Amino acid sequence: MTRPTSATGRTPAGAGPGAGVSLPVPASAGGGPISHAIFRLARLHRMHAGQLLRRIGLHPGQELVMMHLWELGAQRQTDLVRLLDSDAATMTRTVQRLEQAGFVRRRPSPTDKRASLVEPTAASLALRREVEQSWSRLEDLVAAGLTADERTAALHTLERLEQNLAQASVDPPDADPDGGK
Template identity: 80%
Template sequence: MAQSTPEAGSGPAGTGQEATVPVPAAAGGGPISHAIFRLARLHRMFAGQLLRRIGLHPGQELVMMHLWELGPQRQADLVRLMDSDAATMTRTVRRLEQAGFVRRRPSPTDKRASLIEPTAASHALRREVERVWAQLEDLVAADLSADERTAALHTLERLEHNLVQAAAAPADAHAER
């Protein structure tokens, strides 16, 4: 990843890797955050390219994964599962419905709600989604050893935990840092 030093374009010492984007001086206090931003952007770009080949957009495959695994869900439950917002989930479900991958049916227990369920067409798509995710994993971790993959996953989980903790903290606690 890029350094916040004059050698910004040369990547981490000893890795021989070129940084794709130098860290701007204004982001110098957050090189890890800048690296996460760049990584997330590239990951989403590659995911989008791979998913478009099977008729999906990034994020739609995650909704489908939950539906395949858990069965029919209320849209509100999908919002919670995906840590999304209602408007985004509404658009996602509508697009999946238009593509023929999900359908809505009335909830037998809550007359105000409908259940979103995968269709037979989506079940045929499952193997393709699994293949795309394996391909994406191969792209991301191409030259990492098994130990490096484990360490990377552990570090990413710790970073996520830190942000979850920060999100749960009172807003004024962030201002003190």
């Protein structure tokens, strides 16, 4: 059974068994309707991104690495971790997979013997336009039917939510709001 998920108490249009639009909202998530909506949105966004990227031989997240490499040129893997707010193990696997696919290569850093640089290959440069088209298509899917003002407002709201969580990472709230009383 799909529970209402919006502030109005209605279930999103098309929601229901097999509709692929929404997950049932457990009663225990009632205290976090925005968080649950973000979870659902992220799940669907990643699914659609995966479908679009699979057609060009990439998995979600790999295109972000490629975008940074195309924009900035060769980077140390540790710099990619920082740029993408990733972890070292995930970045290592991502770079290895991109290298196996022929989209990046590693070469020794000329300034740091301990580091290697990850750089895009000519094959990846041919992929760039397809990645850009996939992202444009994804944006069209996400923002379908929104006016320019609604797109601006949505982006502003998402940026604010991101800022809130980034700030909470720097200054985490107490786990116990009552202070243990």
